[in-house]
Amino acid sequence: MSELKYFKTVKEIPREDRFAKGHRLCAGCGAAIAMKLAMKALRGPTVVVNATGCVEVSTTCYPYSAWAIPYVHVAFENTAAVASGIIEANRILNKKRGRKLYDVIAIAGDGGTFDIGLQALSGALERGHNLLYICYDNEAYMNTGIQRSGATPLGAATTTSPAGTVIPGKPQRKKDLIGIAAAHRIPYAATASIAYPIDYMNKVRKALEIEGPKVIHVLTPCVPGWRYSPSDTIKLARLAVETRYFPVYEVENGRVKITIKVDRPKPLEEFLKLQRRFAHLLKPENANVLEALKRSVEENWERLVKLEESGVII
């Protein structure tokens, strides 16, 4: 594997794929890009543990597998727990029987992380296993047909938070996953975007170098779920950052650092208008929901800036 510690340009990204072609994810799938990039950022022998979800069902349909490294799927809500078992088994078998050590990366979607898998994740973070946990967040239960999750943003339409005449989309805001992860006082937590591959891949690599539990939260646009043209995936991922909708930052030993600065944000509408899940928010009757979404985006950014400037440990 690569001797390179951190990537400076895309030219340094290895050609070798450990997440292979031929998987069954949708054209333009953001999660597929997130998987491919993360698998190019490994530092050595690695095992992937994956929750039930889009990536799982689309990459491991017997007798095919898109994974060129060991891959384990057990269920939906227990990825962090399965990973805990593998990590501890590897550690003790290394000690007792000289087995080779490997990195373990747990991968789950937002449903498997923000909601049903949150308990297992919290337990694993608290116990302090040497684990990298990557959440690919497409902001709803996409695998089961676009139902709302704890990661669905305020106002977004899903099949269980439809844009009705009385209730216009999801009434609640998105959970702060990195806030929850950082509250466990883990050494490293970060958000990332597939539109900024060098930043994302270097975060994966950095996390792998750090001993203990690490969480990376990567936003992955979803063509059928967000309802946009498959050619706009990277554009949307970039707009999410440029509008400050999805701030890209890291929390190292509790200290916040915004890694993609956005000094002059684009209007949020630029991001929203490309997606039909937000179409109703741009209608005059839902101006108050749009306003609330904008306010939450602004508040979140300001909070991060203040945390970064003050150096306060979160």
Place this chain on the structure above:
Amino acid sequence: MTQVERLAFMGDEAVAYAVKQCNVDVIAAYPITPQTIIVERLSEYVANGELDAAFIPVESEHSAISACVGASLAGARVYTSTCSQGLALMHEILHAASSMRAPIGMTIANRSLNAPLNIHCEHGDVMSARDTGWIHLFANNVQQAYDLTFISFKIAEDPKILLPASVNIDAFVLSHSVEPITPITDEDAEKYLPPREYEYPIDPDRPITYGTMALPDTYMEFKMQFKEALDRVPEVFEKAVKEYEKISGRRYWYYESYGVDDAEALVIMLGSVYGTVKTAAKRLRGEGLKVGVMGLTMFRPLPEKELVKVLRRVKAVIIMDRAYSYGGLGGPLYTDIIGVLYRNGIRIPAKNIVYGLGGRDFKLDEAEAILRMAEKGAKEGGFETHVDWWGVKR
């Protein structure tokens, strides 16, 4: 066989001692009464360096069994323990553990299920896990709880099997009773259970995809292979108990029995009540009543052939269940046995006694009454009812 000193142990302590001697690599467990002492002792063994294992203090039973599956696939010898609500919370992953062919050793301190909340003995917990494809063994006393722990790992990890196995010990009756046991030596334990060798461990040099999705065109084939692994358990079990007898002097079989060779009336059961019914049967034999008692050691896979050999010889059978299949025909063991009778063409009266739910005491005179009832059924060629809930206040 080396002579060793006898030790006085609570059931839970005896199990923990056996698990230590099995030299397990990974323990992931969550405390639940009355299994707690097992995980406490194991934590102590690990904390004091008496057992070189990773102890994962998980945040729930669901995570306990999930961590066990991961660790087992990684090639470790893996142990957990639970009961009741904890086993119910594990349920989803019990299926995954067996279908992914992940050997795991588990002690279930059989306890009733909420509601109403009750922490005492019942087999309703393991019966809800009956069809998960685990091997389920039952101990009648503390010595068996200790011995079956070794035997369960021996079967579970056999390359022909690769399935998880539970050893069931009655809540409090066994988990908290102090009995003298004769342990095997550490050397014999290591000889019996050398470090686990697994052909397909998680290994970056040999990447394997574990836990794939299988569509309707392949799913049944996966399940058939898994069923066939369970079908192979008897041959491996017979070898495992023979080998264990060599080091311990104690002989195990699919069941324990008393008086079955010439019995006309038979009573079948699971768990610690065997001792009570056997004592009662001895008394009645003194009166000349031809009664026999059978306590199943192996519940899953159900040892049909062995059961048939005994059932063919008797004239009536009572099946005692410490659980009930609500909405069904009776207790789970009862429905198994009447199935065995029917499909083997044995036409004898069979009756179900449902007893001891939620830890209700079951005493010697009650055992005597049930044996007499069986004897009467054999004489008269029938029973008045199919199922009785024993000792329920009206």
